[in-house]
Amino acid sequence: MNDHILEMKFITKEFPGVKALDEVSFSVKRGEIHCLVGENGAGKSTLMKVLSGVYPFGEYTGEIYLNGVEQKFSGINDSKKAGIAIIYQELALIPEMSVYENIFLGHEISNNGIAVNWNETIKQATEMLKKVRLNVNPATKVKDLGVGKQQLIEIAKALTQDVKLLILDEPTSSLNEDDCENLFELLRDLKKHGVTSILISHKLKEVINIGDTVTVLRDGRTISTLDAHKGEVSENVLIKQMVGREINNIYPPRRKAVGNEVVLEVKNLNAYNPRIGRDVLKDINFNIKKGEIVGFAGLVGSGRTELALSLFGNPVGYQIEGELYINGKKKKFNHPRQAIKAGVAYVTEDRKGNGLILIQDVKQNISLANLDRVSMRGVVNENSEFTIATEYKDALDIRTPSIEQKVLNLSGGNQQKVSVAKWLFVDPEILILDEPTRGIDVGAKYEIYTIMNRLAEEGKSIIMISSELPEILGMSDRIYVVSSGRISGEMPVEEATQEKIMHMATN
Amino acid sequence: MSFYGDLKKIIKSNIREYGMYIALLAIFIFFTVATNGIFISSRNISNLLNQTGYIAVLAVGMTLVIVIRHIDLSVGFLAGFLGAVAAIALTQWNLPVFVVIPLVMALGIVAGLVTAFPVAQMGIPSFVASLAGWLIYRGLLLLVTLRTGTIIIPNDTYNAIGNGFIPDFPEISFLPGMHKITLLIGVIAVILNIVGEIKNRKNKIAYNFEVVPMNMFIVKLIVISAIILGITWVLAGYNGLSWTVVIMLAVVMVYHYVTTKTVLGRYIYAIGGNPEAAELSGIDVKKMTFMVFGSMGMMAALSGILFSSRLQSATTTAGSLFEMDAIAAAYIGGVSAAGGVGKVTGSLIGALVMTSLTSGMNLMGIDISSQYVVRGMVLLLAVIFDVATRRASK
Structure with missing residues (x-):
């Protein structure tokens, strides 16, 4: 048992009305990469919060041993001191500060205890950047770097403090494939230097790719701990254990009903973003037919979200040229409101940032974009709002104790369903889904796919922006590939392969 | 569950809302x-309510401004x-009151709208824009009263x-x-409240929504009726309802209705909760910002009318620190500085807390310097209470 760096025994953590963790036991061997998987709400994040002291000793029951010594953390500072570093999905960097300031934030280097020794800081920061294999000037402001690079800076920050156990909470959900591979290389590298990692992820392929051991949680219990080197881990096995049922087909079948009428057509669209002073879209031409699901593939930052926003009333304020036709009629939207009126809906990629109003309840979020439907002469009829919101909750199987629950308290998958419900409530003809399954579990993904299929069968047209190639291939009728603000390829799904798309996306 | 068990549960789950009322009661x-x-x-109660008027209407306007994550210092x-x-319009331009x-x-x-x-x-940032307004209006006030100093208003209707x-x-x-x-109005208000609550409850039951247990419902009706009757009884013992109180209540009722029942109100709170999400939901955030500041300006005008009419004159220093009292009242009333949270009824209670403290301490002969310290501490305590209960409810 001595080769375990971490042992958590019979951890139970209750929230009012919910048992989030039910006697979970979790052991990590020294020097391994241990993956933790499970559906949203399975208890992964809660377990890591117990480990890192966010929920201090006394708020949970059970025992934590680090290197064989029992630990009773009373806060995150205790766990940091013990060598545990946790990197969350939402990065904790200060965007306006430079890379080196961020790396040493909170433990600045000083000779006399008063003034910071910036030269030494920059020197050490440069070494740290080399360690995480990031080739940027340490004086760069963090806001000017991509998410992938920011993540590496977070890791560098953790490494300055002699970390023994590195926890990454869904590090790859917003990374493109290159950045992911880069990150994994780094984790393997760190492993060689004796750093143990715990990786929480929804992407089973990467779990299989990098994990030495995989622990599956479901409904707050440990289901199994599998050894990858003994061939116990496969996608089917993991999915089965995570959901407790076998999903034979990740992508539900659809009765294809693509019509001939072009519902939306974009001609020669160019967009310039004055805030960053560059073109974000160049010569975009595409169309969508009735009942069609069109996939927009491409790397993160290739311009797909910018494209969606340009169609959806341009809330960011790009300078736009080009023509937009809906059902053959030329349109120009200056505000999302006009786009919504014309039957376009946009489910954002960032549900917490600009999708939902977290401090409001489920029903208020669902009704917000189309309050007119439940109001008379400007007065909201709360009874019919309640009734309709309940219908959507049932139709989309949003799991919440009540539709008067604040969205804040729902799991990621259920938040995403609220976000989708909100836009179904406006009854759009064209639905733009931007990364519709980011950061949500397999079961919820399947449900989102089912909803998409149902809509397409009803004759709605769907634009699906996704960074996950299997999803693009599994769901689309036709695929556009976006690269550096241009459309670099178009193909029907029958002709598409992952390799072909990646080739166009990186071109 | 027992009667007291129900009562305890209801108070506990609504402690944040009832906390203010309980605090106001304790102060009284x-x-x-x-x-x-x-x-x-x-x-004294009649006087106290009249003094609350010009701060309360500002606090009501300020509530919406703070809800959409702004501030108006001007x-x-x-x-x-x-x-x-x-x-000036009354005395120098000789315009009738109903035009002025x-x-x-x-x-x-x-x-x-200019702000x-x-x-x-x-x-x-609204802090800066309205700070500029603070300076400008202070200057304009001095300018228009420069020649005459205090302007006496000899108009009985206005006063x-x-x-x-x-x-x-x-x-x-x-x-x-x-x-x-006044008594009759009190009785009518009680009857309307009871009828409205019963109708509302029936409606909810018809839709199968959750309602409070019957005994708690009756307790609530009795408490609210007692408060309304108590206040009208006290006021009826002096000169009855003042026009200031009538105006203040009308403003609070209209704003309460707009914020809780209308699409407009929903939009305001949505913007406060998440402006980007609101914009993407088709809400015109710019337009709403103009509306909220416009309403704030209108409340400032009303406050100015109430104050000058109360003093029967316009002075060179009128309005000093009103904005701070209004902001304090809103925060005491549970408005969140982070935006998206806060009720106009809360801000009314907040304004009442502030004027009750002033009035009470004046009666006790406490000097003005200590009064500021006490009011500051009450503000701090109220906000700490608010944050603590908010965290507990999470």
Whole structure:
């Protein structure tokens, strides 16, 4: 048992009305990469919060041993001191500060205890950047770097403090494939230097790719701990254990009903973003037919979200040229409101940032974009709002104790369903889904796919922006590939392969 | 569950909302005891409510401004300035009252829109934009009162707004010395409240929604009825309802309705909760920002009218620190600085807390310096309580 760096025994953590963790036991061997998987709400994040002291000793029951010594953390500072570093999905960097300031934030280097020794800081920061294999000037402001690079800076920050156990909470959900591979290389590298990692992820392929051991949680219990080197881990096995049922087909079948009428057509669209002073879209031409699901593939930052926003009333304020036709009629939207009126809906990629109003309840979020439907002469009829919101909750199987629950308290998958419900409530003809399954579990993904299929069968047209190639291939009728603000390829799904798309996306 | 168990549960789950009312009650009881009952006398309560008027209407407007994550520092001197404009319009331009009041209110709306312009169109922080307004209106107030100094307003109709009371039946032998229309209004309010609540409850049951247990429902009705009757009884013992109170209640009722029942209200709170999400949901955030600041300007005008009419004059320093009292009242009333949270009824209670403290301490003969310290500490305690209960409810 001595080769375990971490042992958590019979951890139970209750929230009012919910048992989030039910006697979970979790052991990590020294020097391994241990993956933790499970559906949203399975208890992964809660377990890591117990480990890192966010929920201090006394708020949970059970025992934590680090290197064989029992630990009773009373806060995150205790766990940091013990060598545990946790990197969350939402990065904790200060965007306006430079890379080196961020790396040493909170433990600045000083000779006399008063003034910071910036030269030494920059020197050490440069070494740290080399360690995480990031080739940027340490004086760069963090806001000017991509998410992938920011993540590496977070890791560098953790490494300055002699970390023994590195926890990454869904590090790859917003990374493109290159950045992911880069990150994994780094984790393997760190492993060689004796750093143990715990990786929480929804992407089973990467779990299989990098994990030495995989622990599956479901409904707050440990289901199994599998050894990858003994061939116990496969996608089917993991999915089965995570959901407790076998999903034979990740992508539900659809009765294809693509019509001939072009519902939306974009001609020669160019967009310039004055805030960053560059073109974000160049010569975009595409169309969508009735009942069609069109996939927009491409790397993160290739311009797909910018494209969606340009169609959806341009809330960011790009300078736009080009023509937009809906059902053959030329349109120009200056505000999302006009786009919504014309039957376009946009489910954002960032549900917490600009999708939902977290401090409001489920029903208020669902009704917000189309309050007119439940109001008379400007007065909201709360009874019919309640009734309709309940219908959507049932139709989309949003799991919440009540539709008067604040969205804040729902799991990621259920938040995403609220976000989708909100836009179904406006009854759009064209639905733009931007990364519709980011950061949500397999079961919820399947449900989102089912909803998409149902809509397409009803004759709605769907634009699906996704960074996950299997999803693009599994769901689309036709695929556009976006690269550096241009459309670099178009193909029907029958002709598409992952390799072909990646080739166009990186071109 | 037992009666007390239900009561405890309901109070506990609504502690944040009821906390303010309980605090206000505690303040009332404390000062009543400390002043041997003078505090609760009809005359004092009537005065206290009249003093609350011009801060309460500002606090109501400010609530919406803070809800959409902005602030307006200019409204104190704007109120002072518009009060002076009203005085000049009455005394120098010889305009009738019924022209002056809408004119001044319209000017208030314009002033609010002017403050909103740099905020909504150019993204300038409202703190800075309204600080500029604070300086400008202070200057304008001094400018218009420069020649004359304090402007006396000799118009009885206008002065009745801040000092007058609603008329009564001619004196009859029934309930001598009491203001009978005030009592009648109290009784009507109680009946309307009971009928409305019962209708609402029936409606909810028809839709299969959750409702509070019957016994708690009855307790709630009795408590609210008792409060309404208590206040009207106390007021009826002096001169009855003042016009200021009527105006204040009307403003609170209209704003309460708009914020809780209408699409407009939903949009305001959605913007406060998440402006980007609101914009993407088709809400015109700019337009709403203009509307909220416009309403704030209108409330500043009303505040200026109430204050100048109460003093029967426009002074060179009118409106000083009104904005701070209004902001404090809103925070005491549970408005969140992070935006998206807060009720206008809460802000009314907050304003009442502030004026009750002033009134009570004045009666006790506590000097003004200590009064500021006490009021500061109450503000701090209220906000700490709010944050603590908010965290607990998470």
